[in-house]
Amino acid sequence: MAIKVAHLTNGTVNAGAELAAQLGTPAVVVYFASPKHDPQALAKSVAAAFPASTTLGCTSSGELVSGSMTKGAIVAMGFDADVVSRAEVELIPDIKASVDGINRTFAAWESRIGTKMIDLDPERWIGLVLVDGLSGAEERVMDRIGDLTNVNFIGGSAGDDVAFKETFVAAAGRTQSNAAVLALFECPNGFDVIKTQSFHASRHFLVPTKVDKAAREVIEFNGRPAVAAYAEALGVKPDDLAGQFMAHPLGLMIGGEPFVRSPQQVIGDKVRFYCGVDEGMKLAVLDSTGIVEDTTSALGSALKRNPGARGLLNFNCILRTLELEATGQTDEYGKVFDAVPTVGFSTYGEEYIGHINQTATMVLFR
């Protein structure tokens, strides 16, 4: 098989070898693991077990593997060279201070590949991006990537089993916090990108008129205190606003689709978000729809467009996972991915052109 998946419920010091027993000798290994498995030891174990492979991964807040959602596990996908014929990977440190490492990484890749990143065919090349989920640097990482290339970089922000203390990304045996891992795959058979979120726009819009961009906080919407304006749009009392966040986040509408900005908490009269919001950005108040139904539809359409698709990487927002848990739908959601070999994890943010929330971003490999 050109793509294989592996799943360990109990990590051991021999996790790499156990994954190798399931995956064989692929060209590329992508893995996601609960932080209960020592991230440093796991990265070294994986790199040692796959000496000829490109390896990358990150910590998770729950995992996905063909047909089921898991917790506390290690999941991995192995890609043979007929699916990923060339792979580059780099760990970029200290992204809170600067994302200039992306320029240096791309320059090195250009030198090795012999083509400028801006000239790579975006239908043949796909990027993966894994970011420290507590760095707050995702917007700058995605903005810089988007400046330098037309290749799509899809991915997610690393998790830590909902502790919100420390997350890790890993590449080629190196593991760090405050870092991002970028990978670039050449896929001769192509791929498809799926972005799905279970919301539609209501008739209400809010425009941030005063923000603290660095803190991802909105101080005022429509010239009024943020909490009061948001609550009024939903027809609830300000004290009840936070309880509406999961079902009614905001969305930057592009081409009729929301790029979701999820509120995290109320701080006095301000609202803090899980991703950046800019002054003047017209945001729709969103109403939620069914995650399982919408994801089934999105994946079904993609599988019809790509008959014989060989594997799926899935970056699924932790807020979606928490909602699925609250509604008792995790088994049902896992089964959505029965039809194709799948590996994924519950993220602290998703990456698709920019940094978004309450979304699943996926790459379907042909």
Place this chain on the structure above:
Amino acid sequence: MAGQVRAMIDQIVEQRSKGNSVLATTTLTKLILKGLDPARFDANSPDDPIVIARIREVAAELNVTL
């Protein structure tokens, strides 16, 4: 004078997408995420020097020569 803002945005999209409609959509999305919503500007939009300066910044970030 009017219309320069829209013309500059169209130039950025044209140079980045080279006629590819998918890349044109992606480039428009990148501009919106950078705070420049092309839908807010048309041939009659005033040549606001602050907006024009911001577009020049964005063009430089995207390595587009205007």
